[in-house]
Amino acid sequence: MKEEITQLKKQISEAKLRCDEASKEVKRIEKDMAEFSKNKDSKLAELQKDLEKLKKALTKNSTAIKPLQQEVRDAMLESEQCGSDLAAAQEQLQDAEVTLKAQQDEINSLATEQTRVKVCYANMPIFY
Amino acid sequence: MLGGTSKYLINGHRAQQQTVQNLFQSVQLNINNPNFLIMQGRITKVLNMKPVEILAMIEEAAGTRMFEDRRDKALKTMAKKEMKVQEITELLRDEIDPKLEKLRGEKRAFLDFQQTQSDLERLTRLVVAHDWSKYREKSQQSADDLDAKTQRVKSLEDSAIRLKNEIQLLQEDVKKVKAARDKELKKGGKFQALEEEVKAHSHEIVRLATVLDLKKASLTEETDKRKKIEKSVRDFQKQLSDKQSLHQKSQQKYDTAHAELTKQTEEVERKEELLQTLLTGVASKEGQESGYQGQLQDAKARASTSATEQEQAKLKITHLEKRIKEEEPRAKKAEKENSTLLKGLEGLRTQAQKLETDLKKLGFEAGREESMYQEESSLQGKIRELKEQADTLRRKVANIDFSYSDPSPRFDRSKVKGLVAQLFTLDKDHTRAGTALEICAGGRLYNVVVDRAETGTQLLQNGKLKKRVTIIPLDKIAAFRASAEKIGAAQKLAPGKVDLALSLIGYDDEVNAAMEYVFGSTLICEDSETAKRVTFDPAVRMKSVTLEGDVYDPSGTLSGGSAPHSSGVLVTLQKLNQITKEMRVQEEALNSLQATMTKEKKKLDSAKALKQELDLKTHEIKLTEDQIRSNSSSSVRFISVLYCIIC
Numbered sequence: 001m002k003e004e005i006t007q008l009k010k011q012i013s014e015a016k017l018r019c020d021e022a023s024k025e026v027k028r029i030e031k032d033m034a035e036f037s038k039n040k041d042s043k044l045a046e047l048q049k050d051l052e053k054l055k056k057a058l059t060k061n062s063t064a065i066k067p068l069q070q071e072v073r074d075a076m077l078e079s080e081q082c083g084s085d086l087a088a089a090q091e092q093l094q095d096a097e098v099t100l101k102a103q104q105d106e107i108n109s110l111a112t113e114q115t116r117v118k119v120c121y122a123n124m125p126i127f128y
Numbered sequence: 129m130l131g132g133t134s135k136y137l138i139n140g141h142r143a144q145q146q147t148v149q150n151l152f153q154s155v156q157l158n159i160n161n162p163n164f165l166i167m168q169g170r171i172t173k174v175l176n177m178k179p180v181e182i183l184a185m186i187e188e189a190a191g192t193r194m195f196e197d198r199r200d201k202a203l204k205t206m207a208k209k210e211m212k213v214q215e216i217t218e219l220l221r222d223e224i225d226p227k228l229e230k231l232r233g234e235k236r237a238f239l240d241f242q243q244t245q246s247d248l249e250r251l252t253r254l255v256v257a258h259d260w261s262k263y264r265e266k267s268q269q270s271a272d273d274l275d276a277k278t279q280r281v282k283s284l285e286d287s288a289i290r291l292k293n294e295i296q297l298l299q300e301d302v303k304k305v306k307a308a309r310d311k312e313l314k315k316g317g318k319f320q321a322l323e324e325e326v327k328a329h330s331h332e333i334v335r336l337a338t339v340l341d342l343k344k345a346s347l348t349e350e351t352d353k354r355k356k357i358e359k360s361v362r363d364f365q366k367q368l369s370d371k372q373s374l375h376q377k378s379q380q381k382y383d384t385a386h387a388e389l390t391k392q393t394e395e396v397e398r399k400e401e402l403l404q405t406l407l408t409g410v411a412s413k414e415g416q417e418s419g420y421q422g423q424l425q426d427a428k429a430r431a432s433t434s435a436t437e438q439e440q441a442k443l444k445i446t447h448l449e450k451r452i453k454e455e456e457p458r459a460k461k462a463e464k465e466n467s468t469l470l471k472g473l474e475g476l477r478t479q480a481q482k483l484e485t486d487l488k489k490l491g492f493e494a495g496r497e498e499s500m501y502q503e504e505s506s507l508q509g510k511i512r513e514l515k516e517q518a519d520t521l522r523r524k525v526a527n528i529d530f531s532y533s534d535p536s537p538r539f540d541r542s543k544v545k546g547l548v549a550q551l552f553t554l555d556k557d558h559t560r561a562g563t564a565l566e567i568c569a570g571g572r573l574y575n576v577v578v579d580r581a582e583t584g585t586q587l588l589q590n591g592k593l594k595k596r597v598t599i600i601p602l603d604k605i606a607a608f609r610a611s612a613e614k615i616g617a618a619q620k621l622a623p624g625k626v627d628l629a630l631s632l633i634g635y636d637d638e639v640n641a642a643m644e645y646v647f648g649s650t651l652i653c654e655d656s657e658t659a660k661r662v663t664f665d666p667a668v669r670m671k672s673v674t675l676e677g678d679v680y681d682p683s684g685t686l687s688g689g690s691a692p693h694s695s696g697v698l699v700t701l702q703k704l705n706q707i708t709k710e711m712r713v714q715e716e717a718l719n720s721l722q723a724t725m726t727k728e729k730k731k732l733d734s735a736k737a738l739k740q741e742l743d744l745k746t747h748e749i750k751l752t753e754d755q756i757r758s759n760s761s762s763s764v765r766f767i768s769v770l771y772c773i774i775c
Contacts, residue, residue, distance in 0.1 A: 023427075033420045
């Protein structure tokens with residue numbers, strides 16, 4: 001219930017915001033409609049001018065977005081390449097660690113063997 | 129007036145004219161005054177006198193005039209006396225003062241002379257006393273030296289006899305061993321088999337050492353390789369994170385730009401649609417109202433939907449409020465019912481708090497016991513490891529094992545210091561001098577050091593020694609250390625290449641005499657050239673040993689060649705000593721830890737009991753809380769929370 005009430009309060013505030021925006025738009029449209037019924041030609045010319053301006057801006061932005069798109073693509077490719085390099089290096093590291101462990105084990109067993117032989121050698125009787 | 133001379137008498141006695149005048153003056157009569165007696169007929173003249181003359185006459189009459197003469201006389205006398213004083217002052221200044229000053233100076237010089245003379249006498253006496261005491265000490269020292277030298281001669285003679293006996297015994301041993309060897313050789317079987325075995329072992333050792341070296345080299349290479357790969361992995365990781373962050377930034381930038389573009393496209397489309405509709409009166413998309421009317425309808429619909437949503441939410445809130453009001457009385461009732469439980473809960477909490485306080489007072493730290501046990505097991509592990517290492521090393525130097533039984537009950541074992549080889553340390557910097565020191569010490573390396581000759585006798589007689597030993601009693605041994613002049617001369621001949629063997633080792637002060645006896649008379653040289661130069665120099669003439677083990681004796685003998693059988697024993701011994709020391713430290717740490725654990729066991733037990741009780745109480749609290757929560761009274765708190773949210 002606690003969560004429900006909080007949620008409801010949030011919903012009310014959001015709905016209020018949307019309602020306010022819609023009312024503002026209604027007023028704006030009504031105003032535009034009134035202007036249009038008063039003077040159709042000038043309103044149409046104004047709309048036409050706005051449209052052209054917007055189209056120009058659109059063309060400019062669509063041109064500007066292309067290098068950005070390329071940049072994103074390049075960055076993605078580079079990071080993918082780097083990721084694959086990292087994976088390869090990690091694999092190498094794992095291999096090296098396995099080899100090292102095996103070698104260390106071998107050395108330990110050899111050292112044990114050496115100690116054993118040395119002890120045998122040292123315990124041999126001495127004749128002058 | 130008699131015979132042309134005047135004669136004056138006062139009361140019939142003869143007197144001077146001045147005396148007579150004074151007599152008159154004393155009764156205010158001035159006989160020299162011209163007006164002393166005014167004759168008849170002269171009164172008119174007096175009356176006609178001038179004022180000055182009248183003043184003079186009045187002064188005469190008043191008697192003040194007669195003092196005028198006296199004053200003049202006195203002034204004259206004073207002037208004369210003043211002259212005389214001036215003369216005397218000048219005399220004083222010009223002659224007497226300089227003379228006086230000169231005499232004073234002479235007096236001072238005389239006093240200084242007297243002082244110096246007395247000092248000289250005192251110092252002479254002091255010097256004589258000092259000389260006397262110094263010569264006395266010197267004579268005492270000489271007597272002591274003589275005694276010591278006599279004693280040393282005696283001990284050297286004893287030692288020579290003992291060594292001769294020893295040599296004889298050793299020769300006998302050698303003979304016995306040779307006979308045994310010959311016997312074995314004649315048999316041909318066992319000795320040959322042993323020899324082959326020795327050879328096989330030797331080959332195996334060499335083979336294993338080579339393989340081990342190769343493997344170690346390979347391991348080093350692999351380690352380097354792994355380090356390089358690790359470095360490259362780190363680099364790649366860094367690069368990846370950099371590139372990912374760059375990608376994210378670019379993506380974010382692109383997304384923003386793309387959203388802006390989409391928004392603009394939509395705006396353009398909308399405007400185009402509007403313009404189209406307004407121009408033609410027909411919507412471009414069939415069935416859609418895209419003019420002002422359409423937009424208006426859309427906006428109104430959105431506004432009404434939002435308003436409806438608001439209303440619905442408000443209704444729901446009202447419904448919830450109603451529910452709260454209905455639940456409230458019931459909740460109060462339930463709270464009363466649960467008050468007993470709540471009281472119980474409070475009581476439990478108080479008890480738990482009390483237990484916690486008691487635990488804190490006891491100084492209980494969670495996990496301390498475990499950490500102590502862990503430390504104990506780690507210490508035991510370390511000691512075990514060190515023991516294993518020590519055993520391995522001991523096997524290598526089996527012939528230095530010196531054991532004995534207590535010669536008498538309650539025998540103080542600290543009197544027996546141990547073998548010489550165990551009593552000194554070899555610094556890491558001087559490890560390479562190990563062989564040289566071994567050669568230098570020779571058989572003395574295995575001599576046993578004891579505090580007194582009596583202890584040595586006891587050991588020899590009742591110590592049940594397993595082998596023949598030579599004993600160095602610290603109180604009797606004739607220690608010898610090469611003189612500083614000789615060492616200085618040697619170091620001058622080959623600077624930085626010669627050292628006294630004694631200076632290369634570290635040892636306790638109490639065994640100083642034994643160490644001087646063993647290492648005090650030999651020099652350790654860097655190479656044979658230096659040894660040759662130093663040994664035969666007339667200023668040195670001392671036995672020298674090179675780092676390779678070649679011995680140069682001033683008598684002319686040289687010995688060297690292959691390494692001795694016991695080569696490296698000193699280094700191994702040093703390692704063994706080090707490990708033994710470390711083991712002792714670890715054992716001490718373990719003992720102290722175990723003592724602490726025993727001491728704190730009671731505390732820990734009581735703390736454990738308290739902890740158990742506390743855990744029980746915590747569990748009870750949890751159960752009670754669950755019970756309360758499950759009861760309807762829990763809704764009371766919940767409703768109050770709801771009130772807070774709504775209001």
